[in-house]
Amino acid sequence: MAAVNSFDAQSTLAVGEKEYDIYRIDRVPGHERLPYSLKVLLENLLRTEDGANVTKAHIEALGNWDPNAEPDTEIQFTPARVIMQDFTGVPCIVDLATMREAVTDLGGNPDRINPLAPAELVIDHSVISDVYGRADAFAKNVEIEYQRNGERYQFLRWGQGAFDDFKVVPPGTGIVHQVNIEYLARVTFTRDVDGRTLAYPDTCVGTDSHTTMENGLGVLGWGVGGIEAEAAMLGQPISMLIPRVVGFKLSGQIPAGVTATDVVLTITQMLRKHGVVGKFVEFYGEGVGSVPLANRATIGNMSPEFGSTAAMFPVDDVTLDYMRLTGRPEEQIELVKAYTQAQGMWHDPSREPEFSEYLELDLSTVVSSIAGPKRPQDRIELTAAKTQFETDLKNYAEAANPAKVKDQAGNEFELDHGAVTLASITSCTNTSNPSVMLAAGVLARNAVEKGLKAKPWVKTTLAPGSKVVTDYYEKSGLRDDLEALGFFLVGYGCMTCIGNSGPLNEEISAAVNENDLAVTAVLSGNRNFEGRINPDIKMNYLASPPLVVAYSLAGTMDFDFENEALGTDSEGNDVFLRDIWPDPVEVQKIADASIDSDMFNSKYATVFDGDEHWTSLPTPAGETFAWDEKSTYVRKAPYFDGMKLEPEPVTDIAGARVLAKLGDSVTTDHISPAGSFRAETPAGQYLVANGISPKDFNTYGSRRGNHEVMIRGTFANIRLRNQLLDNVEGGFTRDFTQADGPQSTIYDASQNYQAAGIPLVVLGGKEYGSGSSRDWAAKGTRLLGVRAVIAESFERIHRSNLIGMGVLPLQFPVGESADSLGLDGTETFAISGVTELNEGRTPKTVKVRAEKSDGNVVEFDAVVRIDTPGEADYYRNGGILQYVLRSLV
Structure with missing residues (x-):
């Protein structure tokens, strides 16, 4: 409980048979005009008021929030929990393990180093699309993942046993943000304190910038560095300024043929142009109620792409329906409704809170779009994609320079600038959204019926955000159609979006490099920065899952879907994209028939257990970690070497x-x-000197627990x-x-x-x-x-x-x-x-x-x-x- 209660805000809330302690925000003058996100912050301050870090003056400043003023009041925000992925999570646990030793050296108790806020880590960043386009791709990639990362995974299993309030979701389960919205997010959090149950808004910071996906559920949180996350785990509040809040009004309906991805690329471009760095964005208005939860999550996910701290949707019936669909207990759903209504946090479309700035999007004006070739905010209308590509190509390549290639299957073809060498349905943004995932399946089915095939030079991969996706693909029968075009399951993880796309086929890679071709990737992700997706690929485009499939059929970015045919059917008729584009009514029918809460219940019942690979890992025990001096994956961090109890003065x-x-x-x-790196780089030379052959380098991300590799890779991006x-x-x-x-x-x-x-x-x-x-x-x-x-x-x-x-x-x-x-x-x-x-x-x-x-x-x-x-x-x-x-x- 808070040590100070200046506003007499402590109260109780009865829900069914249970009684909860709550901190009522209506005790603070000015609360009623605040946007939803600031109401959540207000409750946070009321509950953590201690007279030192959080004072009565801080709470009053939030109640008196001036939407037009420039932020100048610092507050301390204490998130309810912390979520991590393995790339950023391993160094966090390395640092905590090192801190245990440092505390001992300074004469303290190592047991003091434990998460004080619940911390959950989802292993989703290590699987690579090495094997693709075949039925055993998933099993093979998981096998390779364990061979490469066994040492790191042993370390994380040690952490799971050594630290209190720390849980690990093993590999092959799903993407951290999708697991968060489908299972981990509570919306209203509860914690037992001194024999009483305290209820408060679920807030969560994560070591991945797309933590903001949870904003779609009404959970306030954002991505922080691993450094801040460790401090939050250890009970340190996060220092922030009371932000400006941009009100974003949604009106109208998404037109047929337009996807959630198109909406989010439009919003990204609008907000980047408006300028929202350091601000909260909050969606409001009559149109909010018609935005499905999956679309809200897709929009929240892209918050870092438009630059805002958070992109919030308030709680309403849509939130509760989603909680029900994903198998949350009815008792939890009732608590969320009762709590948000008691606190004035339930969405009332007729009431307009005060905002610092205002924007509006009529959803009916959104058109099919892609973004690229190197930034998520560079949106291109699909009808202009060919022309824009030809303009952008001048920054990447000279005139046409085609190369003749013969692949391992005996196909002969010509590769030129713009060839789509990678088409990937991947990443958290879209693979959590059934409307776009099923649309990709329906487009694949329609293409297969017309006799269309993906071009032989395209590496096609499917990496859903959770096992529920493959369940509904299976149930709807669409998995076979995706596989017929080469979109076989390669893993449940971030994969292509973070550079784990795996190598292109050798003969294609050789042709690209020998002829200096500007080839392309199309992915359903959120990041397309230079040098990120694949070292052979210069131009990267973000697109909805159905458009990823469409580009695999076209085989090139130098393509006009409006006027160029994707191929011919069995009767020799031209087939255009409009002929195979999914009917949204049909997609919705398939969703209704193929997705139910039993899928979520069964898939998440054993979410922390892991498969045989995980359970058979030999795992060290003990409160401090036994470092292996020969390890090239996990090494004791150097940050506390020679540290004294009193800090040295700072110097000019x-x-x-x-x-x-x-x-x-x-x-x-x-x-x-x-991403990956070569033997001639400083990091490569270090590993070779330590007896590691280049084929076993793995990626930088997988070696984040070894500072020697990471120092050598800092500022080493091939496009810097x-x-x-x-x-x-x-x-x-x-x-x-x-x-x-x-x-x-x-x-x-x-x-x-x-x-x-x-x-x-x-x-x-x-x-x-x-x-x-x-x-x-x-x-x-x-x-x-x-x-x-x-x-x-x-x-x-x-x-x-x-x-x-x-x-x-x-x-x-x-x-x-x-x-x-x-x-x-x-x-x-x-x-x-x-x-x-x-x-x-x-x-x-x-x-x-x-x-x-x-x-x-x-x-x-x-x-x-x-x-x-x-x-x-x-x-x-x-x-x-x-x-x-x-x-x-």
């Missing part, structure tokens, strides 16, 4: 060199190690352009510890700088660090010796992660950039004024002095992006984990 930065000078829209994919070098792509820089600053890998240069005691800075452009909430983008930056990043603007999660690792985020003065100030990255930097933090103050600006080799000096005041007192505490301690560790000891 002098004599610093630039490790990288980068342009706009550098994403965490560019910074953080992700460091402006210290001319026309060079990849993880390279100039090493100014040597005469004339020769070209070097970023890792090798950083080692030389650290050996010479030279601090490093990174220069960036706009939206630095956008994309996934990759904690290694910050961890790797810190371990390379970078003390500060100076950019034009930052994406929310990465900025806070940098502070969480003790790296100073600074912004150029408004309207200025490295280029406008005449900085080319060869300068020596000094940053003064940082030491003000030692006096408990956060300076608004610091003085940056950059001296060129000819003695000329550029000086400017950089804005300090430490936005809250909590962040200042983390920075003073050298990082968030050091702060937590000291507070626990």
